Amino acid sequence: MIPKTDLDLQSIRTEGDVNLSPHRESWQAGHLSAETKRLLAEDAECFLHQAMSTPCLNALRGANGAWIEDVEGRRYLDFHGNNVHQIGFGHPRVIEAIKSQFDQLPFSTRRYTNEPSVRFAQKLISFAPGDLSRVLLAPGGALAIGIALKLARAATGRFKTISLWDSFHGASLDAISVGGESAFRKNAGPLLPGCEHAPPPDPSHCPFRCTTTCNLACADYIEYMLEREGDVAAVVAETVRNVPVIPPPDYWKRIRAACDKHNALLILDEIPIGLGRTGQFFAFQHYDIIPDIVVLGKGLGGGAFPLAAVIAREHLNVVGDRSLGHFTHEKNPVACAAGLATLEVIEEQNLVERAATLGAKTVEDLRRRLSSMPLVREVRGLGLLIGVEIAGVNGNAADVAERIMYAALTRGLNFKVSKSTVLTFAPPLNVTEAELDQAWTIIEAAIREISGDQHIK
Numbered sequence: 001m002i003p004k005t006d007l008d009l010q011s012i013r014t015e016g017d018v019n020l021s022p023h024r025e026s027w028q029a030g031h032l033s034a035e036t037k038r039l040l041a042e043d044a045e046c047f048l049h050q051a052m053s054t055p056c057l058n059a060l061r062g063a064n065g066a067w068i069e070d071v072e073g074r075r076y077l078d079f080h081g082n083n084v085h086q087i088g089f090g091h092p093r094v095i096e097a098i099k100s101q102f103d104q105l106p107f108s109t110r111r112y113t114n115e116p117s118v119r120f121a122q123k124l125i126s127f128a129p130g131d132l133s134r135v136l137l138a139p140g141g142a143l144a145i146g147i148a149l150k151l152a153r154a155a156t157g158r159f160k161t162i163s164l165w166d167s168f169h170g171a172s173l174d175a176i177s178v179g180g181e182s183a184f185r186k187n188a189g190p191l192l193p194g195c196e197h198a199p200p201p202d203p204s205h206c207p208f209r210c211t212t213t214c215n216l217a218c219a220d221y222i223e224y225m226l227e228r229e230g231d232v233a234a235v236v237a238e239t240v241r242n243v244p245v246i247p248p249p250d251y252w253k254r255i256r257a258a259c260d261k262h263n264a265l266l267i268l269d270e271i272p273i274g275l276g277r278t279g280q281f282f283a284f285q286h287y288d289i290i291p292d293i294v295v296l297g298k299g300l301g302g303g304a305f306p307l308a309a310v311i312a313r314e315h316l317n318v319v320g321d322r323s324l325g326h327f328t329h330e331k332n333p334v335a336c337a338a339g340l341a342t343l344e345v346i347e348e349q350n351l352v353e354r355a356a357t358l359g360a361k362t363v364e365d366l367r368r369r370l371s372s373m374p375l376v377r378e379v380r381g382l383g384l385l386i387g388v389e390i391a392g393v394n395g396n397a398a399d400v401a402e403r404i405m406y407a408a409l410t411r412g413l414n415f416k417v418s419k420s421t422v423l424t425f426a427p428p429l430n431v432t433e434a435e436l437d438q439a440w441t442i443i444e445a446a447i448r449e450i451s452g453d454q455h456i457k
């Protein structure tokens with residue numbers, strides 16, 4: 001069914017901005033050539049339509065560093081990049097690793113291992129604290145979440161999970177069962193049994209009415225659920241939601257302790273925000289806890305190959321008699337060569353530390369630039385995961401946020417709007433300071449333009 005009403009659009013605006021809005025239509029009418037429109041029409045003709053992707057916004061012909069280039073030669077700073085470009089697009093080390101691996105061994109038939117996969121897994125483990133020392137690879141984040149769920153069931157002998165409303169763990173049926181967004185769950189039919197949900201640590205929409213600061217009532221509620229059920233296999237959650245929603249300092253300690261008390265595993269999904277984006281290699285390192293399973297993906301394949309990983313604690317290496325993943329491209333040598341090059345670049349160029357220091361500086365800079373603007377409710381961030389929440393006037397915040405997004409796009413900055421009202425920025429961790437300055441100058445100008453718009457007053 002194609003959504004028609006504002007209410008329909010609202011429900012799919014949670015994960016990203018929508019592809020059916022009048023603002024998109026008028027941006028396309030004003031900016032795209034007949035040739036681009038022809039390609040978009042052909043795309044819409046042959047691909048299945050779905051919210052947030054097809055029909056598409058525009059067509060690309062290039063991607064390099066922090067930049068993408070459309071088929072008409074316009075360049076945009078890409079602060080969305082689907083969170084795959086921690087080291088920028090087309091990093092020379094990644095390209096070189098891919099090319100030479102293609103020449104050497106393009107695929108690894110099951111039952112054989114290969115050098116790049118082993119080196120990649122070893123390198124990944126070297127970043128992980130504690131006894132997070134067992135890896136399983138998958139060609140996508142949702143598939144890796146599926147592995148984590150199966151492992152939790154097998155290791156605990158239980159099947160129930162507690163996860164968070166508003167969360168996203170991928171688009172497959174198992175992932176949407178633990179996910180909490182109606183854009184993915186609505187009308188999907190029966191989902192996995194035993195998937196219970198709790199409110200996320202988001203004071204702006206808290207059913208426990210914690211007002212401006214999370215008072216951890218939501219963490220207490222998860223402990224209550226664990227105790228009441230008594231047989232939960234795992235709590236599954238994004239450590240920090242990409243929007244961003246940043247839990248308070250004690251949140252994960254509380255959940256970790258509750259999981260330990262009730263013999264449930266803690267599975268953390270860091271698919272879009274791992275690999276240093278938050279200023280720690282793993283976001284859970286901000287919270288001084290270690291999960292039982294952490295899931296990475298997105299940029300793990302260097303922004304070029306689909307690659308995700310489940311990293312589990314040593315004591316979970318207990319299901320040698322069953323298949324957890326068994327994906328055809330499990331130990332793809334080319335993807336792993338790209339992944340190894342990515343991890344080496346992150347390490348050698350100190351990109352985790354850079355994300356921490358540059359991120360703190362940029363949030364300060366953005367606050368200085370935007371805080372006095374009536375349309376801006378809040379600027380927040382953790383490392384280079386940055387959000388600007390739009391306030392709007394008379395309940396039109398979602399509309400205003402979308403207008404700002406298209407005004408910024410016209411000026412050369414690409415990003416997405418999350419949860420209807422949050423301008424969400426994920427620049428590469430090696431973005432230059434000049435590029436950041438350029439992006440924030442665009443944002444300032446776009447907000448000013450929309451503030452001056454007659455419709456907003």
Ligand SMILES: Cc1ncc(COP(=O)(O)O)c(C=O)c1O
Pocket residue numbers: 140141142143145168169170171238242269270271272297298308
């Ligand atoms: C938090 C989170 N988990 C899981 C996924 C699913 O990853 P994939 O699209 O590779 O299946 C995503 C993708 O956006 C994500 O943001």
